[in-house]
Amino acid sequence: MSMNVKKGDAVKVIAGSDKGKTGQVLAVNTKSDRVVLKGDGLKTVKCFVKPRNAQEKGGIIEREASVNVSNVMIICPSCNAATRVAHNITVDENGKKIKTRVCKKCGESLDVKASKSAKTAKKATKKTATKAKKTVKTEEENNN
Numbered sequence: 001m002s003m004n005v006k007k008g009d010a011v012k013v014i015a016g017s018d019k020g021k022t023g024q025v026l027a028v029n030t031k032s033d034r035v036v037l038k039g040d041g042l043k044t045v046k047c048f049v050k051p052r053n054a055q056e057k058g059g060i061i062e063r064e065a066s067v068n069v070s071n072v073m074i075i076c077p078s079c080n081a082a083t084r085v086a087h088n089i090t091v092d093e094n095g096k097k098i099k100t101r102v103c104k105k106c107g108e109s110l111d112v113k114a115s116k117s118a119k120t121a122k123k124a125t126k127k128t129a130t131k132a133k134k135t136v137k138t139e140e141e142n143n144n
Contacts, residue, residue, distance in 0.1 A: 003028060003069055004085040004101060005035055009110070011072040012082040018042050018067070022075065026064060034066040043067075074101075078108040085110065 005011060009025045023039025043065040051058040073082040084104040089097055101110040 003030055003033070005069055005072060005074060006101075010075040010077070011035070011037065012075055013037070013042075013067060013071060014073050014082070015071040016067065028069075029066070032066075033069045035069050035072060036064050036066050037072070038064055074110060076103040076106060076108060076110060079103065079106040081105055 005025055005028060007025050007028055010022065011025055012022045013019055018041075021039060021041055023037035023042050025035050026038045027036040029035070044062045045065045046060050046062050049058055049061055074085055075081065076083045083106075086102045086104050088100050088102045088109075090100070091097055102108070103110055
């Protein structure tokens with residue numbers, strides 16, 4: 001089964017005992033179609049851990065429980081709504097096909113890489129703009 005959920009996505013639980021709660025995906029298991037979510041008030045599981053060496057302590061710990069991938073929906077970062085996922089295939093200048101995940105409601109990209117590169121581009125333009133302003137100020141001071 002193809003999974004539309006990736007590690008780091010914000011998701012909303014739509015079925016089960018945690019219905020209506022939101023969390024972040026920590027791990028994805030494609031073989032069993034399950035995702036591990038981290039969030040406030042989400043289900044946890046108690047498990048026993050053996051000490052691996054003399055310095056470690058063993059005992060009962062709580063960790064996040066896994067949820068079936070069919071019980072979660074991705075939250076779009078731009079419209080902040082739980083949405084289905086569409087796929088957009090584009091071809092870059094080298095002729096390589098790029099498949100991106102897209103929000104069905106607003107059409108914005110859900111892929112972290114695309115949004116990170118856009119954010120870094122914005123930050124880079126801000127930095128260059130502030131550097132340009134500083135150089136103009138220093139040149140004006142030198143001229144006066």
